[in-house]
Amino acid sequence: MLKLRALCSFQRSIPHTCAGVLAYCVIGLCVSPSYATSPAADAKSDAHGIEFFEAKIRPVLAEKCYSCHSADAKALRGGLLLDTKQGVLIGGDSGPSIEPGKPDESLLIQALKFEGFEMPPSGKLSAQVIKDFEHWVKIGAPDPRTATTAIAKKGIDLEAGRKFWSFTPIGRPEPPKVADKRWASSDIDRFILAKLEAKKLKPVADADRSTWLRRVTFDLIGLPPSPAEIDAFLADKSPNAYAAVVDRLLASPQFGERWGRHWLDVARFAESSGGGRSMVFKEAWRYRDYVIDSFNADKPFKQLIAEQLAGDLLTHETPEVEREHLVATSYLLLGANNYEEQDKRVLEMDVADEQIDAVGKGLLGMTISCARCHDHKFDPIPTADYYALAGIFRSTHMLIHENVSKWTERPLPMSPETEAAVAKHEAAVAELQGKLTAAKKLAKKLTPAGILKSGPIAASELPGIVIDDTQAKRVGDWSTSRHVKQYVGEGYLTDDDLGKGEKTLTFQPEFKKAGLYDVRLSYVSLGNRAESVPVSLLTADGEIDVKVNMREEPPIDGRFLSLGKYRFDPSNQWFVMISNEGTAGFVTVDCVQFVPVDEVAAPVKTDVADADAPKAGQAVDNTVSDEAAKAAAAVVKLEREMKSLTATAPDVPKTMAVDDAETIEDCKICIRGNVHNRGAAVPRGVLQVATVGKAPQMPPDGSGRRELASWIADAENPLTSRVYVNRVWYYLFGAGLVRTVDNFGTTGESPSHPELLDYLARQFTDNGWSTKKLIRQIVLSRTYRLSTADNKQAAATDPENRLLWRMNRRRLDAEALRDAMLAVSGKLDLRAGGPGVNDPSVLKGVGTVTPTEYTYEFLDTRRSVYTPAFRNRTLELFEAFDFADPNTVAGKRNVSTVAPQALYLLNSPFVMDQAAAAGARLLAEEPAASDEARVERAFREALGRKPTDGEKSAVLAALARDSKSIDQNSEASSSDGRQVAWERVFQALFGCLDFRYLE
């Protein structure tokens, strides 16, 4: 039996359990109900047994167990009650606690012995007490406690659950009748107005045109309107003016950058894995571009769902489509995972859990993950539903296990040109490989001992860091041998095929320079050697275990075997350790060499290698013939060619992507979330409560992701379209019709306008799941046009504006704030797409231990959606202004107002640089204008409006003061002074309310 760790809640990686709500027990899933006929009945009459129980067992149970395992327990643990006979026999989540008569098969006894569970957790009981318990079980566990367990089995009533609003079928509500016939301009407005009229409220006045324009421009493309766009709109008196603006914005390539970013929040998009050892997702940008492109193309959201969940399983009409489909499945792999988790079964379930969470909250608005350890406490989601979904994801190939595991990647179909280039390159490699093999063969024939000069060589003749066996830390007896004259230094070590498991050699290099090194082990091969010698390395890339077959001749010069290329640096004591544990045959070890990778191709410092460029008078080892030297030189030359050829290999594009697993299987329930305590398998499937009609059939030979996607992307799924249109509403109004946008369960809020929500959901699916049509419909409504003005009566009746009697004021989010500053400064770089993480030091890990986000310098001025979104390191502006937490589905951003934001706007070089650029640009473009005219232009650029008189005089006063004091205090010319003065004006504009808030 696997060793488990104490109580359920202490088991590794239980994701969570619900705080303070373990008042009832979920009766175990593999409980036998047949306790009444157990042999215990026979023992009941045994007065002696009862006496034994009263004397030896009950007091211990009461003292040591009841605090967690009785009806009076503050929090019942593991669903196990030990205060009644019935409880003992039924057991808890892991099954019956005893098998009367069979102490060896009784969980309780195993737990007391600390085999599996460790009970009590405060420390093992004395051997005598454990013996008493064994005896008690052996004699049939006599127990006079007849009370029945006072807990009811709580099941989930799915029929009752379906009555909750979000699980009811989506209706087709008719727009309501309204009293005011003139106000509404669309059906959306009629739904809103009807609710207002019912409360005797009236909507406030419309926003003025420039306010609306600023609002809709930020909302649709995340940038401010330019002064020219403002002028054009204010001048356009046609009835179509508003629609024209909206259509222009929807068609702009910046639309996808804005709305793609919204989806990236929901998709918990990030470019590193987070977790303990955060690893860079070098290919994640492809998914980001896929999302942006999809929103720009107005790809039906239904299709977006299918591609993200099961793109690899769809039909690909063209290689381009296949690319898109594969990239889309990155969605499943983008989560924050602890790839260094050592228990790989736990990791597998954690990854599946993360996916269930992302799909659950992101697409369905359900906190399904709660059901990992127990039936959902609040929503009608039984544990079985969780494992039905888990089976789908566990039947998907998404993990490659190593010490630090990795996500899966797949090659992308290539363009014909790339494909041709790759084929050409492969052919060239094959050809050269042929030549190389022949040359090696010849060289070997001429010099049987290898191309290095035969016989011992000094460590100093070898490149890189060489640790000879004499410098190794020895554990156990190793003897020195010089039997085979093919070693480095003074000889080599052998374990003499004795004392297996007792001997190790540890080589500990000192590195002066961080970098990538080829680690090479030198040993002496012979037929009597061990075939599977364990070698462990501690490297900056982690701990590596390899096995070496010492019967085979070392491939490099007949002396060395490469153990692989790893990173090392001076910060730590790294090592290579060779052990003779579990080996059969002689283990020999000569030395370990660490060759910096840029030197690998360079020949070792020997006479033969130098033959590549022979010089007159050069000392030539007499043991090697001229022919042999030539042959060896040819090998070296070809090896060099091979290296440069492989270095110029065309880039074969790949993407994070999944595939169906080789084994398709249903997932067994993990009791209380414990992967090592498995219950029954649950057929793969979907959420029962949200299934209208027949549940989808899961294919026996496929994971079921395609079926899952079809079930989600169904117009009749009561959750999907409601959740999505509500998200869109939230992005446009600052509050969803359901304000808990990621939670449509019973602990979420109910919709303020349920009919409108259904109306929008139906419109959306009827319109081919078009996001653009949905947005157009909403932003052209009268409701969206409202101002943020006050109304005392309305504020008293509806202080939170749930009924939308006015527009909500909204703060610019982090990206819009940054992009707006860049737009005003003229530094905004509108290049779209491509890798965002473009710093080679991050991609290759040069100068750092491993490729990591920690050293990344955020320097570019592209739109914020292209700023690398790492999990453990965020652009400081993003951090200060409540960027989405990429660790989880973030349908809604936090909105905080804290001093660090003020500090950032006052003191950060980024803000000051943008302000300086904006100032310089203004002065350059308006060289002849008066300061007054410039102030007008600055306000129009930054705030989309003219300054008020008060603002103008404040700015002019500051300008006058700054220009003067700067000129006086420095030798700078007056133009420099003016420039600095304008920098300050723009910085103040970037920090003011009207820049930071949308009315």
Next chain:
Amino acid sequence: MWNPTSFSRRRLLQSTACGFGSLALAGLLNKPGIAASPLASKIPHLPAKAKRVIFLFMAGGVSQVDSFDHKPLLDKEDGKSREFNDARNLARNGKGAPARVMKSLWKFNQHGKSGKWASELFPAMCEHVDDLCFLHGMHTEGVAHGPSTLFLHTGSTTQIRPSVGSWVTYGLGTENENLPGFVTLSPSMGNGGPRNYGNAFLPSVFQGTAIGKPGIPAKDAKIRYLLNERRNDLEEREQLDLVQALNREQISARAARGIAADTELDAVIDSYELAYRMQQFAPGILDLAAESQETLDLYGIGQKETDNYGRQCLMARRLAESGVRYIQVNYSDNSNNPAWDQHSNMPKHGEHAKAVDRPIAGLLADLKRRGLLEDTLVWWGGEFGRNPFAEKNGTGRDHNPDGFTVWLAGAGVKPGFSYGATDEFGHMAVENKTHMHDLHATVLHLLGLDHLKLTYNFAGRNFRLTDVAGEVIHPILT
């Protein structure tokens, strides 16, 4: 949900508080129309013994059997192969493996009135054993640094949860309106990085403020963007005045359009004023110039090995004095195998010990003579301990989450006391086992917070630092 004051959750999320990564704004409390600051000092659930915490984090995992957990059997069995249920093997293969017992490189002696056995690894700390309360039966989750470090800080190896310091600040607010409530000195960017002092789903006012980072000398540590590097004081004030003039003008313009002033916009204006006050006030706290030479010496400041951690410890005392609620002093680096992680070279423990021993002893002495130890809880320890046997039969020790030692000192814990025990090898906690959740519950308890009641509602349910576990360790309390 425990609702310490009357502000609503929505209010909290759209917080008007000028948190500096957490900053109280007690002054705002008196302003009409402004909701109570979430950082305002709060009344705890229980009578509090401690007002604040200083956590001395030993990243990488100090070996208990080489420091405070005396196991004479290791000397006797040194070099012998014994079967151990090694956590890493268990996680990977489901079973243990034989390994070579390795004795400590450091000699153990008895110290203080309590006669506590401790090794010569930490000679200066040994002078304070009568002030320390040792927990020898610690155990935790995770085997690798990442998961265990996250568990230590957030109570979860994988899920996104608020850090202990964030929970504490959420529960108690802060005592100083001009300083963050939760400060972490030179935190590592590795092994979870900012998540170890992050607020997760708690409002961002409760996030930890990082000062300095590994690799940068502590004397150069500062708060980001606190000072403007291009402008002098006068120019800073002028710049602030210009922004505020525009802000006030824009509020009046709104009023003219029928939009009343509201707390949200006022909060922005207040955040600027507060930022300015912080610029004036905070740098002085971190400046050690006012400290006497005797104090600097006490912490080992000015000596090569101890200067860095000494400065951090002294800053911690100054922050504690100034009312910061939770101060973490990191001994770490940015690598995946941080500081104390001696897989292959135990003697290196000695170098790390030299760097922290004098500074920590100095901090204890300084807190004590200033009376601060009475209401400050000091917590020393790593994310896990190390094995009593050699890693892969080499010369180092692997991680050990199943048994290790931490110590507490100060407010509310028994001085000169030891609780819990590992087995005779010092490997697995066996007696009075204390899980990390229990330690969290106890730290909260000492601060007057009931870990069962300190909850926050997120994604449809209440969350706790201690999940569904955690027992307060009453036997160690005074």
